[in-house]
Amino acid sequence: MTRHELGKAKNKDLVTSVAAMKRAAVMARKAAVQTDTAIVMVQDKRIVRVTAATLRQQGKA
DSSP: OOHHHHHTOSOHHHHHHHHHHHHHHHHHHHHHHHHTOOEEEEETTEEEEEOHHHHHHHTOO
């Protein structure tokens, strides 16, 4: 769904789901850095493994 479509959604949980997913992603990155483990995510329609060291370099944790 696009942001425009989400804005028109009748279900309030669906509207707030994007913000919840972003919070969860931040928390996953922090946990990966703290435990020195990698995370797996989709980037450019490809599954990518991102190490804790890479996350530290990116400053996203």
